[in-house]
Amino acid sequence: MLDANLKTQLKAYLDRITQPIELVASLDDSAKSQEMLGLLEDIDSLSDKITLVRDGGDARRPSFAINRVGTDVGVRFAGLPMGHEFNSLVLALLQVGGHPSKESAELLEQIRNLDGDFVFETYFSLSCQNCPDVVQALNLMSALNPRIKHVAIDGALFQQEVEQRQIMAVPTVFLNGEPFAQGRMGLEQIVAKLDTGAIAREAEKIKTKAPYEVLVVGGGPAGAAAAIYAARKGIRTGVAAERFGGQVLDTMAIENFISVSHTEGPKLAAALEQHVKDYEVDVMNLQTATALVPPAREGGLIEVKLANGASLKGRTVILSTGARWRTMNVPGEAEYRNKGVAYCPHCDGPLFKGKRVAVIGGGNSGVEAAIDLAGLVAHVTLIEFDSQLRADAVLQRKLHSLPNVDVITSAQTTEVHGDGSKVVGLSYKDRNSGELKRIDLEGIFVQIGLVPNTEWLKGAIALTPRGEIEVDARGQTSIPGVFAAGDATTVPFKQIVIAMGEGAKAALSAFDHLIRTVPVEESRPAAMEAAE
Structure with missing residues (x-):
């Protein structure tokens, strides 16, 4: 799973572990489970303080826990923590294994003193650059306070959960089964939200x-x-x-x-x-x-x-x-933000795999977003207010070469439509004819400047x-x-x-x-x- 160079680097980090840990795997017959098993076997082989245990009892498969032996301290990953989340995996191994955090002593003590039982679930995507901060913060909290539990879930792998919980933006965090937060949050922000006197x-x-x-x-x-x-x-x-x-x-x-x-x-x-x-x-x-x-x-x-x-x-x-980010300021936008209205195609794009989306804005950011999304979703409609796109010519050529992208210019978005829980379409006005038109879709990515x-x-x-x-x-x-x-x-x-x-x-x-x-x-x- 890991190449020789990465194994060498990882072994140097794992040598810092001071307390024994177990990797407890819950697997099935899927290809992803086999990939996960390969990853865990590689990690197990790099340190004598790590033991791999198969056939864990977690309902999410594939998943694995990192547990400190003989304690209630541990974290869990549902899905393969690669891409942006590989650092989260390494830090979790170190912190559960007793390696001290570089956060301030005052903040660490504040986490240890949090009173209550907290079970966090974080849905992430491997292409999300905002997710690791949240995953790493909650993992560290779990390693410091045994009354805090955390599982990081790859939304693209557990699509049924994403649909059931109507998650349309990452990172999305649940606390004790209820929505807690969406978007980037640092350790200090999360702790301040839990510690009401902070x-x-x-x-x-x-x-x-x-x-x-x-x-x-x-x-x-x-x-x-x-x-x-x-x-x-x-x-x-x-x-x-x-x-x-x-x-x-x-x-x-x-x-x-x-x-x-x-x-x-x-x-x-x-x-x-x-x-x-x-x-x-x-x-x-x-x-x-x-x-x-x-x-x-x-x-x-x-x-x-x-x-x-x-x-x-x-x-x-x-x-x-x-x-x-500048907003469209149209009816429905605020109501359906993070319920289909998004501003970061890199973060939230994987949640719209196989669906129809629109990108608002024909500058470089909008065209780049449309190109990126076209490789993930079923169809992209790019809507530009001006009579022509403003992006660089090389980007426009790439955009027009894609078979699942439509471009509409001289169009003013007028309303976001939803069914009460998620986006189902948008309306725009043709600025040449004045005619109002509607597009049925599941996602809208706004890229109209700052x-x-x-x-x-x-x-x-x-x-x-x-x-x-x-x-x-x-x-x-x-x-x-x-x-x-x-x-x-x-x-x-x-x-x-x-x-x-x-x-x-x-x-x-x-x-x-x-x-x-x-x-x-x-x-x-x-x-x-x-x-x-």
Whole structure:
């Protein structure tokens, strides 16, 4: 199952196991079971601390458990954890086998202290780059707390379950048989959702933090670059981010990042976060900014209010809140999101195998999505508002060569139709004739660009009609001491490499502002301080 090179690498990892584990396989006569058996036999042969046991009693076949011998600690995979999930398998073997996690001691202790019995089921697809974060987080929790159980299920292999539970997006997580979450979630997010007092405790901790010289809001490429450049100046730097990595986490292949011929979004996001943590930067994850309060006077502190009720202050602030997928904003879209309306063809495409889908958008993203989906689904209809596609010519040639793709231009999507539980079709208006038409289908993939995450800044700072933060050549906004960078700004060409450059520039501009501005506290007359 595994080639010689991969076996050598895996053996080096498995040498770190300190406690004996069992691989308990539940198999049938299928080809997938034979593949699984081959994989497990390979793993068994690489460590004397691993024992393979066949004929487990689990109802899902093929599946296997990784159990710590003599304990209740274990995790289960239903399906072959290859592709993006192979790392999840390796980490599960190590963690169940006693190898310590690199997560913070505080977070690990919080997991151990969770009170309750939690049985998680995660449905994933092997092409989903968002799924491993969820699978790995829940596996780690299972390895730390025996009252937490987790099974990771390949939705493409257990299609009947997917249909019964009406799962139309991955990752989808059930807790104790009830829907718990959909989409990418990190370990901190999952724990915070289970530990109801965590938000209040974190807010109290934030309230005690001293002002920063540079406070970065947002943890994408621009925010990471800004934090690194600020920290390298030796000044007190903080980062408040809703999710570190931002939109990069939802990006599949990255092939235009200079000096790196190919990488994937989650891998790049992890590298960004680690690089930031190499410096003395105070990183505050799971923090949503809700308001920006300008300084009362020149040199005063700028305040950023957070959703948890706390506030952060800084002598300068760099806004790098990025962007998110633009929605169609038509009836039915919100109601059937993750029930047939999707935004990530790489993640959710395998769930629509053999079905009819539409792709909305004729730019590069839309055409690439249609090409990818055409190899999975029965039929793709690409719908473009303009009179012609806007994608690169090479992509259009590939698209038009596919036999199961139709292209409709000059079409405005007007409504998503569903039966109460899932998508069954969409309506669009022919912009030439004005005629309304309907297409029967099971999935809709929306690929119509991005919208900046700046709603919380309205009224506080100058924005364009499109919601972009207005910046000058130095990244300065309409408020002195407040800078901005990345996809949330007016800087053209929303690219990772550009966002990083703009983040670095904003940090250098912020430092220049600091050395040229006397803080209010330092400029107060001595007589006033004596009087106080």
